[in-house]
Amino acid sequence: MALIVDHNKPLSTCPLKVSAPLGAALAFMGMKGCLPMFHGSQGCTAFALVMMVRHFREAIPLQTTAMNEISTILGGMDQVEEGLLNIANRAKPEIIGLISTALTETRGEDMSGELKQIRARNKELNDIAVVDVSAPDFAGSLETGWGKAVAAIIRALAVPTGGLAKLHQVNLLPGCHMTPGDIEAVKDIIADFGLDVIVLPDLSDSLDGHVADAYVPTTLGGTPVSQVREMGRSKLTIAIGEHMRVSARTLQEKTGVPFVLLDRITGLEAVDRLMVSLSTVAEVPVPARQRRARSQLVDAMLDGHFYFGGRSIAIAAEPALLWSMGKLVTDMGATIAAAVTTQAVPLLGELAAERVIVGDFEDLEDQILEAGGCDLIIANSNGRQAASRLSTPLYRAGFPVFDRLGPAHEVNAGYRGTRDLITRLGNILMECPNHGPISAEHIHGHTAAAAG
Amino acid sequence: MLKRKIQELMTEPGCAVNTAKSAGERKKGCGKKLVPGAAAGGCAFDGAKIALQPITDVVHLVHGPIACEGNSWDSRNAWSTGPTLYRLGFTTDMNNLDIIHGGEKKLYKAIRRAIARHSPPAVFVYQTCVGALIGDDVEAVCKAATERMGVPVIPINAPGFVGSKNLGNRLGGEALFDHVIGTIEPDDVGPTDINILGEYNVCGELDQFRPLLARLGIRLRASITGDARFADVAACHTARVNMVLCSQALVTLARKMKETYGIPYFEGSFYGISDTSDALRAIAGLLVERGADPTLIERTEALIAEQEALAWARIEPFKARLKGKRVLLYTGGVKSWSVIQALQEVGMEVVGSSVRKATPSDREKALARLGGDEEKLADAIPPREMYKMFTEGRADMMLSGGRSQFIALKARTPWIDINQERHHGYAAYDGMVALVRQIDLSINNPIWNLVRAPAPWDPQ
Numbered sequence: 028m029a030l031i032v033d034h035n036k037p038l039s040t041c042p043l044k045v046s047a048p049l050g051a052a053l054a055f056m057g058m059k060g061c062l063p064m065f066h067g068s069q070g071c072t073a074f075a076l077v078m079m080v081r082h083f084r085e086a087i088p089l090q091t092t093a094m095n096e097i098s099t100i101l102g103g104m105d106q107v108e109e110g111l112l113n114i115a116n117r118a119k120p121e122i123i124g125l126i127s128t129a130l131t132e133t134r135g136e137d138m139s140g141e142l143k144q145i146r147a148r149n150k151e152l153n154d155i156a157v158v159d160v161s162a163p164d165f166a167g168s169l170e171t172g173w174g175k176a177v178a179a180i181i182r183a184l185a186v187p188t189g190g191l192a193k194l195h196q197v198n199l200l201p202g203c204h205m206t207p208g209d210i211e212a213v214k215d216i217i218a219d220f221g222l223d224v225i226v227l228p229d230l231s232d233s234l235d236g237h238v239a240d241a242y243v244p245t246t247l248g249g250t251p252v253s254q255v256r257e258m259g260r261s262k263l264t265i266a267i268g269e270h271m272r273v274s275a276r277t278l279q280e281k282t283g284v285p286f287v288l289l290d291r292i293t294g295l296e297a298v299d300r301l302m303v304s305l306s307t308v309a310e311v312p313v314p315a316r317q318r319r320a321r322s323q324l325v326d327a328m329l330d331g332h333f334y335f336g337g338r339s340i341a342i343a344a345e346p347a348l349l350w351s352m353g354k355l356v357t358d359m360g361a362t363i364a365a366a367v368t369t370q371a372v373p374l375l376g377e378l379a380a381e382r383v384i385v386g387d388f389e390d391l392e393d394q395i396l397e398a399g400g401c402d403l404i405i406a407n408s409n410g411r412q413a414a415s416r417l418s419t420p421l422y423r424a425g426f427p428v429f430d431r432l433g434p435a436h437e438v439n440a441g442y443r444g445t446r447d448l449i450t451r452l453g454n455i456l457m458e459c460p461n462h463g464p465i466s467a468e469h470i471h472g473h474t475a476a477a478a479g
Numbered sequence: 480m481l482k483r484k485i486q487e488l489m490t491e492p493g494c495a496v497n498t499a500k501s502a503g504e505r506k507k508g509c510g511k512k513l514v515p516g517a518a519a520g521g522c523a524f525d526g527a528k529i530a531l532q533p534i535t536d537v538v539h540l541v542h543g544p545i546a547c548e549g550n551s552w553d554s555r556n557a558w559s560t561g562p563t564l565y566r567l568g569f570t571t572d573m574n575n576l577d578i579i580h581g582g583e584k585k586l587y588k589a590i591r592r593a594i595a596r597h598s599p600p601a602v603f604v605y606q607t608c609v610g611a612l613i614g615d616d617v618e619a620v621c622k623a624a625t626e627r628m629g630v631p632v633i634p635i636n637a638p639g640f641v642g643s644k645n646l647g648n649r650l651g652g653e654a655l656f657d658h659v660i661g662t663i664e665p666d667d668v669g670p671t672d673i674n675i676l677g678e679y680n681v682c683g684e685l686d687q688f689r690p691l692l693a694r695l696g697i698r699l700r701a702s703i704t705g706d707a708r709f710a711d712v713a714a715c716h717t718a719r720v721n722m723v724l725c726s727q728a729l730v731t732l733a734r735k736m737k738e739t740y741g742i743p744y745f746e747g748s749f750y751g752i753s754d755t756s757d758a759l760r761a762i763a764g765l766l767v768e769r770g771a772d773p774t775l776i777e778r779t780e781a782l783i784a785e786q787e788a789l790a791w792a793r794i795e796p797f798k799a800r801l802k803g804k805r806v807l808l809y810t811g812g813v814k815s816w817s818v819i820q821a822l823q824e825v826g827m828e829v830v831g832s833s834v835r836k837a838t839p840s841d842r843e844k845a846l847a848r849l850g851g852d853e854e855k856l857a858d859a860i861p862p863r864e865m866y867k868m869f870t871e872g873r874a875d876m877m878l879s880g881g882r883s884q885f886i887a888l889k890a891r892t893p894w895i896d897i898n899q900e901r902h903h904g905y906a907a908y909d910g911m912v913a914l915v916r917q918i919d920l921s922i923n924n925p926i927w928n929l930v931r932a933p934a935p936w937d938p939q
Contacts, residue, residue, distance in 0.1 A: 037571060037585045037586075038570075038571065039549075039569070039570050040596075041552070041568050042545060042568055042570060045545070046549055067608070068524075068640045069519075069522050070525045070639040070644075073519075073520060073522065073644075074547070074551045077551070077554065080881065086885035090515075091515070092516070093515045094608075094640050095641075095642070096640055107515070109514070109515040109516060113517045117516075129543075129608070130608040130609060133609050164544035165545075165574050165575055165577070166575055238889055238891070241866075242886070242889075242890075409568075412553070412563075
């Protein structure tokens, strides 16, 4: 229903997009005992690291090969080797993610080939899994890098377990639009069905904001390498978000575990599909607790729809989050005033919006003005300038959210998460009057009643 | 070109660290080798951006792939009292095809579009690694754009791979000297005009000392670059005196302005009470030497006496609450020794201080302040060791930059940010009072007893 438009502007103003290597690094944050390293200038690492620190308010282990002028000309293999050895000696990680950047990809470095040579001549690296990911900044965005990293981890570490019996277990491949809170919620749901789960990657075990008992130079938790090797024994893989399709398929190819890809896990029908999948694989009926939660969501929709109906909402987000949020607000009766994203993903054509623009916050602002204003903006913290210029409330979602506490704990997944999201959004809409000339006279005198 | 420039910056004769070196060491330059897998900090592009982005009314356009600007825009706390254009992120967002075909045309179009939409007095174009690697001639594009569009378009040639953040700061200063300073002749030159170099108006710190200057009739022609306007920077060659803050970043610029425009400079700091007083004295002294009204010196002394007394009076109530508390000072940028003095004056004990980026004379001063105890001076403390300092109770709190904050916080130890991401201004007399107040709020917050107590089911 929506036309996907990419103007391919020469000038991006107030970018919505963050880089693919950052997405890859974020994925490695969900691996246990991990210390990823960018193969690039040290600034590539510094920017990504600072952005993650500001979002999660946690220490972020991320290193750099610190490319300089000479290695940029002669090649960076020595930098990679020195970097890997330094990390191995100082931090003793279980796994190192080696992530390329625009600089080294433009040079055309053969990182995979060189890594093989480096490993062959350095015994100290024998016990450390080194997963290399090609994720240049000049292609794609956060989602791209995240997806590539997860697929690379699977390619490097998942193994066929043909002879061994299947366990009463599923794999979960969360998309990068899921917060640690979301992942935790889905793990709880899966546990309700009596199933074990391997999550790849599991940010809910590393970046959930907790205080460790000792100083740890690597990630504080996450998926152990040994678990990735066990993924082949699961009965089903559940992948969430279109950008996890390649990873799910790769896992299936390597291990034979079938997968189901859910486009989202926010919204009544979407969570219903998750329940059906889990019920089928666990061979148990949907547990009473989830049935009750569904009923609570239905009630929240009944109570909440008054405040969504007829309101217009603008969203700027990575494709999976735009899809998830866009579907929810239109399901509740709101319209989409503007939709801006970072990549032309075909699924977004099904969004109930006139256009989906591949662009930046300037596009968002222009679209909102063209639409005559809107009631609410959903975007990451970089939407704050546009929101303040338009005097429109901003609901912060996505990455980065650096001017609010606890973005990692926000839960939008499952019946309960959806219910709470409807509550949070509905409360903002309840508090602010309708925008625009038609409603201005209309609400005069009615606000108090509506708010009651 | 760039290579020669870097060589020049690396062997700066005006730099105190450099002049203290032997001839052989000096020849090697000041570029520390960045160690792969053990490096921390920004790149040269980052440094150039930090140094120049506070110019509030121009378009800052980054020619590179998305990471350089997309991962960092609007993330620095440099405030503006007027224009907000500098807070918008502009980038050519280079993609596959730009890299194959070259990005010069795209850059040119981007400059045109930015000028058409925002009508800035100037556009600053930042080169990045990828642009440099594929040979995009940013200087030529800027020259062509300046000629055809009638707006100064300034190239800043500091791709990330050439070095550290500090080098980038300097390259940013070079760009100002080569392309901006001296391009506008103001019609309001006064005998008490000064510039301050290396001040970025983090959290509005400029307004912790600008009013003091105003009371003395001293006009800040340009802060380079905190809360700056393009026209002021372009006209700053008419100032009578330059003060250099954060000396290692922009001292080359100060030296060149002295050689070219005859502006004397001195290095000073607005961090710490006596430092602030010394800085005001130095400004007044140099201005009088250059022909300002000699009574300025007396008026300055009077202001200093008044402000110092006021500041100490405001700090007095905190003394009882902070006496004997042990603090670890771990910072690069802010001059350690002047902060040490302030902390000691309120009765706190400084148990350690880093002198990573300090000049030898700063190091000496810090050492003297710490009673000559070499052990209290550290270049870098490994994170694990630092964590142990807190868990073993050897320090009650830490003042540092954001990078090390979680080492303190996860050891359930009070911490406050004194680097560029900080949320409070700590400059001049007001700033020191603010710092002491923040320390008090932090160290005496009731949460510490609560979060340190074991859970009821855990053994003591």
